[in-house]
Amino acid sequence: MTSISPGEADYTIKPDQQKRLDDFYQMLLVEADHFLGYPCTREFDYRPLYRFLGLPMNNVGDPYIPSRYHLNSHEFEREVVDFFAHLTHVRKDEVWGYVTNGGTEGNMYGIYLARELYPKGLVYYSEATHYSVPKILRMVDSRNIMIKSQSKGEIDYQDLAETIRIHRDVPAIIFANIGTTMTGAVDDLRRIKQIMRDLAIKNYYIHCDAALSGMILPFVDNAQPSDFSGGADSIAISGHKMVGSPIPCGIVLAKKTNVERVACAVEYISTLDTTVSGSRNAITPLFLWYAIQTRQYSGFRKIIGHCLEVADYAISSLKAAGVSAWRNRHSITVVFPKQHEDVLSRWQIAVHGDIAHIVTMPHVKKSHINRFVADILAAKQNKSTVCA
Ligand SMILES: Cc1ncc(COP(=O)(O)O)c(C=O)c1O
Structure with a gap:
């Protein structure tokens, strides 16, 4: 394999800046596990193309x-x-x-x-x-x-x-x-x-x-x-x-x-x-x-089927928690009333007026929905405790 010469430039990074990059990467991994509100999948692997x-x-x-x-x-x-x-x-x-x-x-x-x-x-x-x-x-x-x-x-x-x-x-x-x-x-x-x-x-x-x-x-x-x-x-x-x-x-x-x-x-x-x-x-x-x-038509069809199934799971879980959720036909965008700011921020939820949504992209699993709904219930509980 032909190697690419970096020329005369010195690409060594100082240890404190290396640490910054490492910390930044760790932070991104945590955020990526709370990524429900925007329609971008995190499921891909392009390492062979690097x-x-x-x-x-x-x-x-x-x-x-x-x-x-x-x-x-x-x-x-x-x-x-x-x-x-x-x-x-x-x-x-x-x-x-x-x-x-x-x-x-x-x-x-x-x-x-x-x-x-x-x-x-x-x-x-x-x-x-x-x-x-x-x-x-x-x-x-x-x-x-x-x-x-x-x-x-x-x-x-x-x-x-x-x-x-x-x-x-x-x-x-x-x-x-x-x-x-x-x-x-x-x-x-x-x-x-x-x-x-x-x-x-x-x-x-x-x-x-x-x-x-x-x-x-x-x-x-x-x-x-x-x-x-x-x-x-x-x-x-x-x-x-x-x-x-x-x-x-x-x-x-x-x-x-x-x-x-x-x-x-x-x-x-x-x-x-x-x-x-x-x-x-x-x-x-x-x-x-x-x-x-790598995916082909059949692979994407399977992925979309999974996304729609998780969208329905999200709707029924939210409804069971007293949150009225719905979606349009063939859509993986689950719409519900705006929730507590802590929940919106933790799960990176987009809002518009009174409504909020999650988008059940391929990386969103039922376990994410369970944790998300638990956070909604906990936020409601805290609110009623504070009010009481
Ligand atoms: C309906 C619609 N159109 C256009 C865009 C803009 O697309 P992009 O962010 O890829 O520029 C978005 C982004 O969320 C969208 O939802």
């Missing part, structure tokens, strides 16, 4: 076009995109995509593409949409309207239809949630398309934010159509959430014909500048590729 971290790899440019920067993993990146094309029901030759820095970049790409196709288009998104989307809309200076959400997080179709009706003269760009952040709600593409038909709107674009559920719905029976087969023009999925990665990443997919209309050539790297970022991570495509090779 040697690639010794090289200045960079996936700059379009993964489908040869670049003069040869230290890239474009070949693996394309295979990752192919796998997600299969999951989202689109032919490989009809789709283009790349590995992003995460769901946010994928959403930015989708909105950017829609905006390039329809410069006068109006973007519609629900109030349950991820907080980064209004920021993206400001960045691309896009006209937009927020639509009401229903109580469980799905977009309010009546409000959507009435709002689009008023603006029938401009193209509609729909930002659909395929699994909202707080409640895992899925907007129904069939109903959205029906609204377009009813209003005779021909120029429209649908971007799907499938950050988490894009890696759940392809693996469950009777999933609602929420991908290219349901009418999506582009889809963003996070890689570090369900597939798992120590470095945030994601996948964006878009119809090739649309991408070709906005691509532009750059001489400096002798390729097309189709991606949002210039320099791009070349390690995360390897991580995703490795996870796909």
Whole structure:
């Protein structure tokens, strides 16, 4: 094996700084055992890939076009995109995509593409949409309207239809949630398309934010159509959430014909500048590729089945403890009323208004749920003792 020469530099670290790193690592291990509130799995093992971290790899440019920067993993990146094309029901030759820095970049790409196709288009998104989307809309200076959400997080179709009706003269760009952040709600593409038909709107674009559920719905029976087969023009999925990665990443997919209309050539790297970022991570495509090779479709299906089972276990355990918990169909996000601050902090629970959630990612076991529920009961007990 070729060894990488560290050159003349001295990489020895002082003992006190080494101790800092060791203590920091121990702290992270403790926190990782109390990690219920965010949709990022800690179950992955990429040790066989660590040697690639010794090289200045960079996936700059379009993964489908040869670049003069040869230290890239474009070949693996394309295979990752192919796998997600299969999951989202689109032919490989009809789709283009790349590995992003995460769901946010994928959403930015989708909105950017829609905006390039329809410069006068109006973007519609629900109030349950991820907080980064209004920021993206400001960045691309896009006209937009927020639509009401229903109580469980799905977009309010009546409000959507009435709002689009008023603006029938401009193209509609729909930002659909395929699994909202707080409640895992899925907007129904069939109903959205029906609204377009009813209003005779021909120029429209649908971007799907499938950050988490894009890696759940392809693996469950009777999933609602929420991908290219349901009418999506582009889809963003996070890689570090369900597939798992120590470095945030994601996948964006878009119809090739649309991408070709906005691509532009750059001489400096002798390729097309189709991606949002210039320099791009070349390690995360390897991580995703490795996870796909080692797990395969059947492995992911088993993992998702386990997550749904733990979600149901969490609901029944919380209900038994007097906490009214629920989840949307095919979602692993378990929603319940906000609990005592000590419990929220210890288990890293995200809150929004009166509600909180846990997400039963692959590393969440029934034993974690038991400890979490015991902490809720103990907090209630302490509160009533203090009050008494
Ligand atoms: C629905 C939704 N969209 C987008 C994002 C942003 O994704 P990322 O953190 O990968 O940028 C999240 C993150 O939780 C999300 O829940």
